[in-house]
Amino acid sequence: MPALAPGAIVVPVKIGAHVSAAGGPVTCFDRAEAIGAEAAQIFLTPPQQWRSSKVDEAQALAFRERAAQSSCSPVFVHGVYLINLATNDEPNLARSTSSLKSALTSCSQLGIRGVIFHIGSHKGQGLDAVFDQICRACRDVLDATPADALLILENSAGAGGTIGSRFPDLGRIIREVGSERVKVCLDTQHAYAAGYDVATAEGLELAMTELEREVGFDQLVAVHANDSKIELGGGRDRHENIGDGHIGLEGFRRILAHRAFKDVPFLLEVPGMDGKSGPDAANVEILKRLRDEVGASS
Numbered sequence: 001m002p003a004l005a006p007g008a009i010v011v012p013v014k015i016g017a018h019v020s021a022a023g024g025p026v027t028c029f030d031r032a033e034a035i036g037a038e039a040a041q042i043f044l045t046p047p048q049q050w051r052s053s054k055v056d057e058a059q060a061l062a063f064r065e066r067a068a069q070s071s072c073s074p075v076f077v078h079g080v081y082l083i084n085l086a087t088n089d090e091p092n093l094a095r096s097t098s099s100l101k102s103a104l105t106s107c108s109q110l111g112i113r114g115v116i117f118h119i120g121s122h123k124g125q126g127l128d129a130v131f132d133q134i135c136r137a138c139r140d141v142l143d144a145t146p147a148d149a150l151l152i153l154e155n156s157a158g159a160g161g162t163i164g165s166r167f168p169d170l171g172r173i174i175r176e177v178g179s180e181r182v183k184v185c186l187d188t189q190h191a192y193a194a195g196y197d198v199a200t201a202e203g204l205e206l207a208m209t210e211l212e213r214e215v216g217f218d219q220l221v222a223v224h225a226n227d228s229k230i231e232l233g234g235g236r237d238r239h240e241n242i243g244d245g246h247i248g249l250e251g252f253r254r255i256l257a258h259r260a261f262k263d264v265p266f267l268l269e270v271p272g273m274d275g276k277s278g279p280d281a282a283n284v285e286i287l288k289r290l291r292d293e294v295g296a297s298s
Contacts, residue, residue, distance in 0.1 A: 013261055014038040015225075015287045017268040017279035018078065025055065025110055026062045032072045035281040036288070039265035041076045041116065041222075044106055048081055050095050053106045060109040067111060074113040074265060076152070076185075076222055077103050084120030085137040086130040086163055096120070097137050104145035114150025116185045116222060119163040119173075127169055134163070135176045142179050152221060154185045157193035157230075157237040165194040165235075167207075171214035184215055187224035187269075188255060189240070192247055195233040199251035208260045217260050225252070225266040225287060241270045242286045249290065256287070257294045 016039025019031040025042060032040040044053035055063075067073065083096040103115045122130045142151060153173065158165035164173075174182050188198055196210075197203025211217070227245030229238035243249040255261065266287060268279035 013223075013256060013263070013291060014265040015268075015284055015291065016040050016072070016265050017284060018042070019279065024059055024062070026059065026066050028075065029066050029070045029072055033070065035279065036284045037072060037268075037279070039074055039076075039267060040072055041078055041267045041269075043080070044077055044103055045080060047078070050080070050082060050099060053077075053099075053102045055106045055109055063110045075110075076113050076267065077107055077115045079103055079115050079117030081118065083117050085134045086120040086122045086125075088123070088125075088130075093133070093137065097141050100141045100151070101144050104141065104149040104151065107149040108146035112149070113221070114152050114181075114183065116152040116154050116224075118154055118156060121161040122163060123161050125161070127163060130163075131172070131176070134173060138173070138177045138182060139179070142177070142181055147181065150181050150183050150221065151179075152183045152185050154224070155187055155190050155194070157187075157190040158195075158235045159193075159237065165190070167211050167214040171216075174215065174219060182219075183221040184219045185222040185224060186211070186220060187226060188247060188252075189224070189226035189228040189230075189245075190237060192228045192232060193230045193234050193236055193238070197232055198255060199232070199247045201254055204251075204254055204258060208258055211260060217262075220260065220264055223255075223261060223264055223266045224269050225255075226269050227252070239270055241273060242268070242283050249286075252287065253290045253294055256291050 017037040018041040019028050021028045021042040028040050028042045045051040087093050156162035156164045164170050191198055196207040227240040227242050227247045229240045230236045268283050270283050272278050272280045273282045
C-alpha cells in the first residue's frame with residue numbers, strides 16, 4: 001500500500017450518497033439505507049425546474065420522526081441546477097435567490113443540514129464583474145431564511161465561466177458575505193477537472209494546503225465523492241464510478257485518509273455500475289472498503 005500524504009491522519013468519515021426523494025423527502029431514508037449509505041443528499045424539486053420546495057407540517061413531522069430512527073445522518077439538499085447568482089438577467093437572479101430561500105426554509109423545517117448549490121457562471125465577464133452581486137445575493141438569501149440552515153458553496157469544474165473552480169475565489173466570497181452559515185462542499189471530480197491533482201500524494205497535499213489557507217478546513221461540511229471521466233485540468237463536469245476514472249482507488253484512499261476530511265461526510269454522485277441509475281451499493285461498498293483499509297494501516 002502506498003504511503004499516505006504528508007499530514008494525513010485516519011478519520012472515521014461517513015460514506016453517503018445522493019438518493020431519490022420521489023414520493024416525499026421522508027422516502028430518502030429507505031433508499032439510502034438500502035444501498036448502505038451512512039449520509040444522504042436529495043433534491044427537493046426536479047433539478048431542471050423552477051418550483052417551490054415548500055413542505056407541509058405533515059411532511060416535516062414524518063421526516064423528523066424517520067430521521068430520529070435512522071443512522072443515516074446528516075442529510076443535505078442539492079439546489080436546482082438553474083441557479084445562477086452571477087447572471088445579468090434580473091428575473092433569473094430573482095428566481096435563483098427565491099429558489100435558495102425556499103430550499104433553506106424547507107431544510108429548517110425538515111431538520112436538514114443545508115443546501116449545496118452551484119454558484120453559477122459569469123459568462124465570460126470574470127469574477128470581479130459579478131462578485132458584489134453574488135455576495136449581495138447570498139446575504140439576501142441568508143437574511144430571509146432560518147439561522148439553522150447552511151448555505152453551502154460547491155466548487156466547480158471551471159467550464160463556461162463557472163464560478164468557484166479555484167479555492168481563493170470561494171474563500172473570497174465567504175469572507176465578503178461574512179456569515180458563519182456559509183460553508184463549502186468539495187467535489188473531488190470538479191477539483192480534479194479544475195487542475196487540482198487530488199489523485200497523487202503530492203498533488204493532494206498541495207491542493208489541501210491551498211484549501212486550508214484560502215478557505216479553511218473548518219468551512220468544509222461535505223465532500224462530493226466522484227471519480228473523473230475527464231483528465232486533469234480538463235475543465236468539464238463528468239463524474240465516473242469510484243476507481244474507474246482518473247482519480248482511481250489509490251487517489252480515493254489518500255483522500256479518505258487526509259486530515260482535511262476529518263468528520264466530513266462523503267456523498268457519492270456517480271453514474272452507478274449500470275451507467276444510469278446513480279449511486280449504488282457497489283460504489284458505497286468501494287469507499288467503505290477503502291476507508292477500512294486506511295484504518296487498518298494506521
